[in-house]
Amino acid sequence: GDSVTQMEGPVTLSEEAFLTINCTYTATGYPSLFWYVQYPGEGLQLLLKATKADDKGSNKGFEATYRKETTSFHLEKGSVQVSDSAVYFCALSDRGSTLGRLYFGRGTQLTVWP
Amino acid sequence: GAGVSQSPRYKVAKRGRDVALRCDSISGHVTLYWYRQTLGQGSEVLTYSQSDAQRDKSGRPSGRFSAERPERSVSTLKIQRTEQGDSAVYLCASSLSQPQHFGDGTRLSIL
Numbered sequence: 001g002d003s004v005t006q007m008e009g010p011v012t013l014s015e016e017a018f019l020t021i022n023c024t025y026t027a028t029g030y031p032s033l034f035w036y037v038q039y040p041g042e043g044l045q046l047l048l049k050a051t052k053a054d055d056k057g058s059n060k061g062f063e064a065t066y067r068k069e070t071t072s073f074h075l076e077k078g079s080v081q082v083s084d085s086a087v088y089f090c091a092l093s094d095r096g097s098t099l100g101r102l103y104f105g106r107g108t109q110l111t112v113w114p
Numbered sequence: 115g116a117g118v119s120q121s122p123r124y125k126v127a128k129r130g131r132d133v134a135l136r137c138d139s140i141s142g143h144v145t146l147y148w149y150r151q152t153l154g155q156g157s158e159v160l161t162y163s164q165s166d167a168q169r170d171k172s173g174r175p176s177g178r179f180s181a182e183r184p185e186r187s188v189s190t191l192k193i194q195r196t197e198q199g200d201s202a203v204y205l206c207a208s209s210l211s212q213p214q215h216f217g218d219g220t221r222l223s224i225l
Contacts, residue, residue: 031211034212034213036216041216041218042218043118043120043205043216043217043219044157044205044207044216046213046214046215046217049212049213051212063184089156093212095201100145100211100212100214101147101159101162102147102149102157102159102205102207102214104149104156104157104158105156106156107156108153
């Protein structure tokens with residue numbers, strides 16, 4: 001079945017450090033891939049997405065490239081800020097499914113210190 | 115705003131009681147999902163439904179969990195005979211197509 005595996009946290013970085021959060025997936029169809037972010041006390045917000053192989057999603061300085069050959073969608077940011085502290089979830093949705101349910105990774109807690 | 119709204123934000127209930135959580139989705143969105151989020155386990159879908167003019171297609175309810183959709187943009191997640199393991203954050207999401215838009219969640223604590 002479809003599933004997502006992402007690196008376990010917590011991840012603690014100093015401001016302006018480089019961030020990588022690894023995500024790999026297993027899917028039987030042709031998934032769309034997503035990164036969601038959850039700030040304390042809030043719901044999930046879409047951070048970026050990619051719908052086909054080699055697509056790069058980007059937003060707010062974050063980037064992730066859909067790598068079909070390695071079944072990966074790693075999240076990167078060149079210089080993190082304190083305001084990036086949140087939990088990050090990698091997710092996939094099988095585009096072949098009309099209902100488009102999301103399969104989430106377990107989440108990675110990121111804390112950025114000034 | 116015009117986002118997904120969930121109520122209550124926090125709910126405390128005694129074990130064995132039934133609880134109901136409400137979700138007001140974005141107007142015009144067809145598909146509505148309920149997810150359960152637990153610490154370290156991520157988020158898993160509980161149920162989902164699609165509604166059109168003719169009928170509502172509900173996802174497979176899982177035992178004590180069921181969702182009703184009395185109006186197209188309103189869903190109620192019902193949990194029967196709550197257990198301590200039901201303590202979690204329950205997230206509602208709606209979509210017309212991808213991506214899904216999430217509410218802020220209801221944090222449920224079972225004593």
